[in-house]
Amino acid sequence: MTDDLWIRNFHPAPEAPTRLVCLPHAGGSASFYFPVSRALTPDIEVLAVQYPGRQDRRSEPVITEVGVLADHIVEQLVATGDDRPLALFGHSMGALVAFETARRLQARGTSPSALVVSGRRAPHLQREAGIHKRSDDGLVAELKALSGTDADLLGDEEILRMILPAIRGDYQAVETYRMAPGPALTCPVLALVGDSDPRVDVEGVHGWAEHTDAEFALEVLPGGHFYLVHEQEAVLSAIRTRLTTRPAAI
Numbered sequence: 001m002t003d004d005l006w007i008r009n010f011h012p013a014p015e016a017p018t019r020l021v022c023l024p025h026a027g028g029s030a031s032f033y034f035p036v037s038r039a040l041t042p043d044i045e046v047l048a049v050q051y052p053g054r055q056d057r058r059s060e061p062v063i064t065e066v067g068v069l070a071d072h073i074v075e076q077l078v079a080t081g082d083d084r085p086l087a088l089f090g091h092s093m094g095a096l097v098a099f100e101t102a103r104r105l106q107a108r109g110t111s112p113s114a115l116v117v118s119g120r121r122a123p124h125l126q127r128e129a130g131i132h133k134r135s136d137d138g139l140v141a142e143l144k145a146l147s148g149t150d151a152d153l154l155g156d157e158e159i160l161r162m163i164l165p166a167i168r169g170d171y172q173a174v175e176t177y178r179m180a181p182g183p184a185l186t187c188p189v190l191a192l193v194g195d196s197d198p199r200v201d202v203e204g205v206h207g208w209a210e211h212t213d214a215e216f217a218l219e220v221l222p223g224g225h226f227y228l229v230h231e232q233e234a235v236l237s238a239i240r241t242r243l244t245t246r247p248a249a250i
Contacts, residue, residue, distance in 0.1 A: 005057060006050060006076045010037040013045040018085045018113065018243050021077065022048045023094030023101070025119070026170035027143075027163060029055050039236050044243055045084075049073055049097075053166040062169030066093075066177045070100035077105070085113040087243050091228060093174045095120035099211070102185055111186050114242050115212070118192040118235070119225055121200055122207030123179040132171035136164055143167070145198060146225040188215040190242050192235060194227030195220050217242075 007021075008030040020040065022033040030048035037046035051069065053062035063069050077086065086105075090098030095117035102115045131142050140160065189212040193205045202220055209216040219238055221231045228235045 006072065007080075008048045008050055009045070010034050010048065011041040011046065013042040016042055016045040016084075018087065019045045019047060019082065020087050020089055020239065020243065021073075021098075021101075022046060023073075023088065023090035023097045024049065024051065025092035025094055026174060027054070027167035028091075028094070031055070035232065036236065039232075040239070043240070047077075051166075051170070053169060054163065058162065058166075062166050064169045064172040064176070066096050066100055066173050069097050069173065070104055073097070073101050074104045074108070077101075078108070078110075086110075087114040087116065087239075088112050089116040089118070089239065090120075091118040092120050092225065093170055094118075096123060096126075096174060096177055099123055102187065103182055106183075106185060106187075114188050114190065115185060116190045116192065116239060116242065117205075117208055118228060119194065119197060119200055121204030122210060123177075124210070125204050125207050126174075126177055126179070129175060132168050132175055136160070139164060139168060139171075184210075185212045186214055188212065188217075188242065190238060191216070191218045192228070192238065193218075193220055194223035194225060194231075196223060197225045197227070199225060 022036060024030065024032050030050040033046060033048040037048065040046050050057055051063065052060035063072070088098040088102055090096070098115060098117060102112050105112055131139065134142070189208050191205045191208045193200055193202055202218070206218055221227050221234055223230055
């Protein structure tokens with residue numbers, strides 16, 4: 001049985017033919033995907049991952065290595081004993097965690113049915129930006145630039161003190177990540193990105209095509225780094241299409 005500290009199932013759907021595991025962005029939590037779970041149930045069962053160091057896991061140390069996060073997630077998914085098809089979705093940092101999770105599942109002989117990555121350049125194009133080494137003010141400035149956190153939240157010093165360690169640790173995980181050599185994925189990959197993302201260019205996102213031997217598709221949607229908040233219906237439609245049908249070509 002899986003550990004519900006790691007895997008959150010907001011709307012159980014044991015009769016759904018497929019499952020979708022959602023991986024949060026830096027500083028994000030499983031609850032970010034509550035609306036996704038509500039919208040996709042009962043056709044797709046959504047499992048959202050809760051990283052240590054935030055919300056009800058705030059007292060736990062933040063994991064600062066993408067590979068270590070993926071190792072834990074794979075163990076939790078295997079522990080479910082559920083053999084239904086499983087797809088992975090990750091936004092920003094979550095895209096890297098989803099990719100490494102997919103690689104590990106494939107190595108175990110249980111390749112995911114699909115990988116959907118959002119708001120992240122391909123894993124071989126990672127760049128060190130040193131954001132995790134900035135002062136608290138510098139880190140907050142980056143969050144504002146991405147427009148991913150509510151302005152009122154950024155102005156609440158007490159809340160900031162609680163979330164900045166998790167955000168800093170997550171940025172460290174992303175910025176120190178280096179993709180190890182390995183076989184390409186055998187599952188289809190769908191890459192999504194906002195057309196005005198200040199940190200992620202479309203060309204870099206197209207690089208995900210190099211990491212699958214199956215179909216690859218790229219969709220550019222209106223918006224910045226957190227385009228998926230305002231373009232939720234388009235994102236959900238893309239996920240439904242990839243998980244409930246298998247086109248001859250993409």
